[in-house]
Amino acid sequence: MTYVLAIDQGTTSSRAIVFDGAMAPVAVAQEEFTQHFPASGWVEHDPEDLWRTTVDTCRAALAQAGLEPTAIAAVGITNQRETTVVWDRATGQAVHNAIVWQDRRTADFCRRLKADGHEPMVTEATGLLLDPYFSGTKLKWILDHVDGARERAARGELLFGTVDSYLIWRLTGGAAHVTDATNAARTLLYDIRHGEWSGAICDMLDVPLAMLPEVKDCAAEFGVTDPGLFGAALPILGVAGDQQAATVGQACFQPGMLKSTYGTGCFALLNTGSQPVASQNRLLTTIGYQLDGVPTYALEGSIFIAGAVVQWLRDGLKIIGSAPETQTLAEAADSEQAVILVPAFTGLGAPYWDAECRGAVFGLTRNSGPAELARAALESVGYQTRDLLEAMQADMGGASEAVLRVDGGMSASDWTMQFLADILGAPVDRPQVLETTALGAAWLAGMRAGVYPGQAEFAAGWALERRFEPAMDAAERDAKYAAWKDAVRRTLSV
Numbered sequence: 284m285t286y287v288l289a290i291d292q293g294t295t296s297s298r299a300i301v302f303d304g305a306m307a308p309v310a311v312a313q314e315e316f317t318q319h320f321p322a323s324g325w326v327e328h329d330p331e332d333l334w335r336t337t338v339d340t341c342r343a344a345l346a347q348a349g350l351e352p353t354a355i356a357a358v359g360i361t362n363q364r365e366t367t368v369v370w371d372r373a374t375g376q377a378v379h380n381a382i383v384w385q386d387r388r389t390a391d392f393c394r395r396l397k398a399d400g401h402e403p404m405v406t407e408a409t410g411l412l413l414d415p416y417f418s419g420t421k422l423k424w425i426l427d428h429v430d431g432a433r434e435r436a437a438r439g440e441l442l443f444g445t446v447d448s449y450l451i452w453r454l455t456g457g458a459a460h461v462t463d464a465t466n467a468a469r470t471l472l473y474d475i476r477h478g479e480w481s482g483a484i485c486d487m488l489d490v491p492l493a494m495l496p497e498v499k500d501c502a503a504e505f506g507v508t509d510p511g512l513f514g515a516a517l518p519i520l521g522v523a524g525d526q527q528a529a530t531v532g533q534a535c536f537q538p539g540m541l542k543s544t545y546g547t548g549c550f551a552l553l554n555t556g557s558q559p560v561a562s563q564n565r566l567l568t569t570i571g572y573q574l575d576g577v578p579t580y581a582l583e584g585s586i587f588i589a590g591a592v593v594q595w596l597r598d599g600l601k602i603i604g605s606a607p608e609t610q611t612l613a614e615a616a617d618s619e620q621a622v623i624l625v626p627a628f629t630g631l632g633a634p635y636w637d638a639e640c641r642g643a644v645f646g647l648t649r650n651s652g653p654a655e656l657a658r659a660a661l662e663s664v665g666y667q668t669r670d671l672l673e674a675m676q677a678d679m680g681g682a683s684e685a686v687l688r689v690d691g692g693m694s695a696s697d698w699t700m701q702f703l704a705d706i707l708g709a710p711v712d713r714p715q716v717l718e719t720t721a722l723g724a725a726w727l728a729g730m731r732a733g734v735y736p737g738q739a740e741f742a743a744g745w746a747l748e749r750r751f752e753p754a755m756d757a758a759e760r761d762a763k764y765a766a767w768k769d770a771v772r773r774t775l776s777v
Contacts, residue, residue: 286302286355289728292446302729304735310345311347313340358518359725366446378432408474408484422443448496458507465501519728521725530572537554545689549668549691589691616657617655622659661702668706689712705754706755
């Protein structure tokens with residue numbers, strides 16, 4: 284029993300990865316599922332799709348690895364955060380589609396709560412802002428809009444959970460209603476300082492406490508799978524939300540360590556240690572991971588558009604056929620042109636939190652073309668990351684020496700990572716293993732099972748593939764970033 288099965292349940296697909304005793308992936312299975320958009324700004328998943336694709340990919344990965352289920356020492360789960368499911372305690376049947384983290388249907392309600400002065404209390408307890416991004420107002424919407432749901436919840440017949448909780452409930456045949464501290468910290472209902480559900484916020488949102496799962500460490504006993512699913516009862520021993528799992532997978536265990544994951548968007552987490560840091564710059568205070576009952580806190584910044592800007596070049600403007608072409612175009616761009624793209628296609632995230640502004644391009648000349656737009660698109664990711672880093676440093680009391688560990692699909696672009704190092708004026712480290720999210724979940728489970736090493740040894744095994752050192756001189760760096768800040772100022776809606 285030296286293998287670990289990692290479930291990575293994401294926004295557009297479910298994946299299962301089998302890791303061996305050396306924490307190397309030996310089999311991967313992935314399956315996409317349908318996105319539902321019932322109204323403008325609404326995003327839903329069918330919970331049965333999440334369940335079916337999870338089970339199918341686990342079975343496929345085990346078959347691909349040629350393993351008997353008894354070879355699996357533990358299961359780890361990482362998941363899309365904030366996505367909200369409510370289901371029947373007796374049958375496991377969801378009462379409504381899952382409301383996805385991207386969904387904005389509760390925006391007006393959040394604005395009313397802000398206007399009534401509730402945000403300071405919510406932020407003090409949860410570290411979060413009053414925004415439809417988080418689970419709490421999604422849960423209230425389901426209770427308010429599904430016939431009979433509020434009454435059934437009051438009678439104790441319904442359960443709430445993020446995707447990890449829903450999957451564990453189904454995997455264990457209804458034996459375990461649990462979550463981990465990182466997922467709980469994203470619900471808008473969990474007091475991250477006291478380590479408990481907030482009665483005051485649950486009262487404000489009219490959420491029965493009996494619906495909520497038990498909160499555990501990231502490495503803990505979450506239950507065992509129904510033997511009928513995979514041919515053996517497999518212990519679930521590790522759980523973390525996707526961005527926290529990537530933080531663990533990058534071994535960012537020391538205060539001041541920073542990781543940034545470049546997918547469709549970008550999520551940067553800075554380890555702040557044993558004490559939560561209240562952001563004065565519209566960042567989120569959250570739990571990075573929790574082991575042995577002790578939470579380690581983090582500051583988090585979210586960029587809405589990172590890799591999606593390359594998809595826009597490909598699918599919207601049709602100036603590239605595939606993502607790698609952007610690097611070739613960027614290298615060929617006219618260095619005399621200062622084209623800046625602010626990719627506010629769905630507004631700007633941290634530290635601006637302006638949902639109403641939209642994308643803009645500045646500095647176009649008659650000679651501007653695909654190469655200049657491609658360079659501006661890639662540069663926008665670096666500029667936005669610097670926005671986050673400067674906000675984090677301000678919250679931590681000033682600039683500090685930082686090395687950024689990167690992962691996600693866009694981190695494979697050497698040109699983008701070099702510009703990132705240049706505009707930050709700091710080294711950027713790309714690891715040998717880019718599957719950091721699944722690796723984090725696998726390590727948590729495998730460490731708990733005793734087949735993987737502890738924190739110190741795991742961190743020592745983190746392996747660098749390439750370090751990008753800043754090569755841009757300070758004057759050019761400052762001038763380019765000042766132009767970016769001016770472009771953002773012109774783009775903001777307020």
